[in-house]
Amino acid sequence: MRSNDYDVLIAGGGPVGLMLACELRMYGVSTLVVERLAPGANEPRTLTMHARTLEIMDRRDLLADFVAAEERTAGLDEYRRRLENTSARGHFAGMFVLGRGSVVTEQPRELLLPRETMETILTRRATRTGAVVRHGAEVVGLAQNADGVAVTVKDARGSTVIRAGYVVGCDGGRSAVRRHAGIDFPGTEPQLVSRMGLGSLTGPDRLPMGWQRNEHGWFMRMPDGRISTAEWDCGVPQTPVSVGELVDSVQRVTGERIQFTDVRFVSRFTDSTRLAAQYRAGRVLIAGDAAHVHFPAGGQGAHLGFQDAVNLGWKLAAACQGRPGLLDTYEAERRPVAERVLLNTHAQAALMRPGPQVDALRALFAELMDFDAVNDLLTNAIYGTDVRYGDSADPRVGRFVADRPLKTDSGPTRLAELLRDGRPLLLDLTGTSTAVRTADPWADRVRTVAALDADAEAAVLLIRPDGYLAWAGDAPVYDEDLRTALTDWFGPARA
Numbered sequence: 001m002r003s004n005d006y007d008v009l010i011a012g013g014g015p016v017g018l019m020l021a022c023e024l025r026m027y028g029v030s031t032l033v034v035e036r037l038a039p040g041a042n043e044p045r046t047l048t049m050h051a052r053t054l055e056i057m058d059r060r061d062l063l064a065d066f067v068a069a070e071e072r073t074a075g076l077d078e079y080r081r082r083l084e085n086t087s088a089r090g091h092f093a094g095m096f097v098l099g100r101g102s103v104v105t106e107q108p109r110e111l112l113l114p115r116e117t118m119e120t121i122l123t124r125r126a127t128r129t130g131a132v133v134r135h136g137a138e139v140v141g142l143a144q145n146a147d148g149v150a151v152t153v154k155d156a157r158g159s160t161v162i163r164a165g166y167v168v169g170c171d172g173g174r175s176a177v178r179r180h181a182g183i184d185f186p187g188t189e190p191q192l193v194s195r196m197g198l199g200s201l202t203g204p205d206r207l208p209m210g211w212q213r214n215e216h217g218w219f220m221r222m223p224d225g226r227i228s229t230a231e232w233d234c235g236v237p238q239t240p241v242s243v244g245e246l247v248d249s250v251q252r253v254t255g256e257r258i259q260f261t262d263v264r265f266v267s268r269f270t271d272s273t274r275l276a277a278q279y280r281a282g283r284v285l286i287a288g289d290a291a292h293v294h295f296p297a298g299g300q301g302a303h304l305g306f307q308d309a310v311n312l313g314w315k316l317a318a319a320c321q322g323r324p325g326l327l328d329t330y331e332a333e334r335r336p337v338a339e340r341v342l343l344n345t346h347a348q349a350a351l352m353r354p355g356p357q358v359d360a361l362r363a364l365f366a367e368l369m370d371f372d373a374v375n376d377l378l379t380n381a382i383y384g385t386d387v388r389y390g391d392s393a394d395p396r397v398g399r400f401v402a403d404r405p406l407k408t409d410s411g412p413t414r415l416a417e418l419l420r421d422g423r424p425l426l427l428d429l430t431g432t433s434t435a436v437r438t439a440d441p442w443a444d445r446v447r448t449v450a451a452l453d454a455d456a457e458a459a460v461l462l463i464r465p466d467g468y469l470a471w472a473g474d475a476p477v478y479d480e481d482l483r484t485a486l487t488d489w490f491g492p493a494r495a
């Protein structure tokens, strides 16, 4: 039988597929990304990156690149000025009030990056670390057996079959991988239609920057030049979207007939909300929009998908190295997170609907958002900072471990920096290095560091590669418990 060409084939070189490729390459997993389009050919939408994504990017040494790229991005001056004049950090259903409670995040604010820029940075990391990224090639079929998956890939020269140990569908909401794997995608039909375009707008005085809601729907004018509308209960056209359709929609919502020229793109999307029935079928997995789609209120789709990729990467790498045991925790941990995001985007779409009843609901909601507990709940939901994995009786376990300065034998560092090569981290804060000695038989897979941190949540922290706490030990540390945790998460001790 023919051996596999790659350990993992990723269908789709969007933000999630590329992030997953970067993750897998940290563990030496041979990875092919197959992307249907040419580089930069995707819709140039701008993507907001919220707190948890930025925290993750810091733990992968990508944050500085993203921040520098945002600084170079033209057209965001208006957005930056607005930030200086408000204490809010983000919106819920167009109410710019998030972050006004007691939530404190590692990163001071969200980032805005054009999709193309994000993909350029991730492609550079993925290819520099050894992933193969093939553009202009489409996954059109797959068949799996006990040893791997045969994937049919079509490009300008015809079709070929590529064999991989595992396939991950990161190929968006209409995922071919999901369909070929027989995974259901149940959900709700659209109730609203949005049109969006990037171009030059004439009539700016009457259509100022920002979000406007009225009895006909929403009109939004973004700092990067995009305009968008949202209209309810009007049916979804089945014809390809056109500039005329966007212009007509703007007129229906605002009463203004605009001139929209030099158009770079125009698109249509809805609030159709769907969640995959399962995230894995044998050797085929799905991540990002292939697993969940929702109305892009609050900019959470890529953010959710990045966390999928970072949750999956190290587990899939372990499976490729002969330890498939953790793979099912991917769905168990990530599907409930997507369910929560679908809940909040559905609620936002309801709160955005025109009409006097919703006017009253919004007014009441705005009052509720003045309460810290309510503001914190929704802020954490949008920022992704409310995630806790598993149901350990220990309330610390399953939570993201905050960054902090650390004094180690090798000098000062930060917790985030110690996670940058994707290895799990055993942080021994006992002052005696006993946990480091206990973990020595796992030192080929687990970074062990003795450090000082008087404010730490426990004397010993076992941190997963994605930054979440696998196990916490209080002094006196029970070696047996630590050995069990190391074995459960990272395999048996070295002989």
Ligand SMILES: Cc1cc2nc3c(=O)[nH]c(=O)nc-3n(C[C@H](O)[C@H](O)[C@H](O)COP(=O)(O)OP(=O)(O)OC[C@H]3O[C@@H](n4cnc5c(N)ncnc54)[C@H](O)[C@@H]3O)c2cc1C
Residues within 6 Å of the ligand: 011, 012, 013, 014, 015, 016, 017, 034, 035, 036, 037, 042, 045, 046, 047, 048, 049, 137, 138, 139, 140, 170, 171, 172, 173, 175, 176, 177, 196, 269, 287, 288, 289, 290, 296, 298, 299, 300, 301, 302, 303, 304, 305
């Ligand atoms: C208007 C709008 C604004 C948004 N704003 C935000 C935001 O601010 N923040 C945020 O986090 N999210 C936002 N989102 C959501 C975000 O764009 C998506 O969640 C994100 O792009 C999902 O990434 P992905 O890689 O999973 O899928 P996609 O971005 O859809 O990428 C899938 C890739 O797979 C390729 N592909 C498809 N089929 C195949 C195939 N058979 N073979 C090979 N390749 C294939 C596609 O060409 C594409 O490049 C927004 C969405 C919309 C519509």
